[in-house]
Amino acid sequence: MSSKVIHAIYNDDDVLMSAVKEVRAANHHIEEIYTPFPVHGLDKAMGLPHTRIAITAFMYGLVGLCTAMWMMNYIMIENWPQNIGGKPSFSFFYNLPAFVPIMFEMTVFFAAHLMVITFYMRSKLWPFKEAENPDPRTTDDMFLMEIPVTGDEKEMTAFLESTGAVEIKITEKH
Structure with a gap:
């Protein structure tokens, strides 16, 4: 079953961190975040549980x-x-x-x-596994936040633009 997701792309890790906090404060679920390097504190900002x-x-x-x-x-x-x-x-x-x-x-x-x-x-990684990265720029210098579309797409797009997203795409998640 496919569903729509919004890919909000950011060009700075500090902007991404504040955007994650704003999105969580607005009670939106963040499906995944793709970054070119580890961002300190991102797991806590996303509300992920501690690892065992x-x-x-x-x-x-x-x-x-x-x-x-x-x-x-x-x-x-x-x-x-x-x-x-x-x-x-x-x-x-x-x-x-x-x-x-x-x-x-x-x-x-x-x-x-x-x-x-x-x-x-x-992590379900094994040799020769095909990458599941939705945007190849996230391995270079961009940060991507993936949010499922649950309500009005235009309202969510405007909200994400106000958080500092430089690019927003709505795609089907497979």
């Missing part, structure tokens, strides 16, 4: 830590114990100081790699 990605990073780090501990215990204590530098090879606890760097590195490795995979899956 830090929680997943912590959980992935714990998986990496547990994997490292299991791997070192299995390899160095149970499967193939060796006397390296006079360290006892019968206890994980006695070897713990030597294992700390490995546990740290595995924690960071798992957290980083699994976070990238989670980001790509959550």
Whole structure:
């Protein structure tokens, strides 16, 4: 099902930020904003909820830590114990100081790699995916605010022009 959306294009991030605040104050829903670079505070201005990605990073780090501990215990204590530098090879606890760097590195490795995979899956990105950018100028120097048309198009267009939009287009969203 297709519906109409308004694409309001801005040429300055400060103008965009004030426009987002005005549009939200007027109780209009902002579907998406496309920017050429991250705009600090835009997520709060849009009213987006906080991300839970830090929680997943912590959980992935714990998986990496547990994997490292299991791997070192299995390899160095149970499967193939060796006397390296006079360290006892019968206890994980006695070897713990030597294992700390490995546990740290595995924690960071798992957290980083699994976070990238989670980001790509959550964003529905994969190799060779076609871009969904409605206007190619948003990768250079323009900012685009996408708002669904719910009422009078002319009234909404005039309102967006008053917020500082340099160009306004009404298109069908697929």
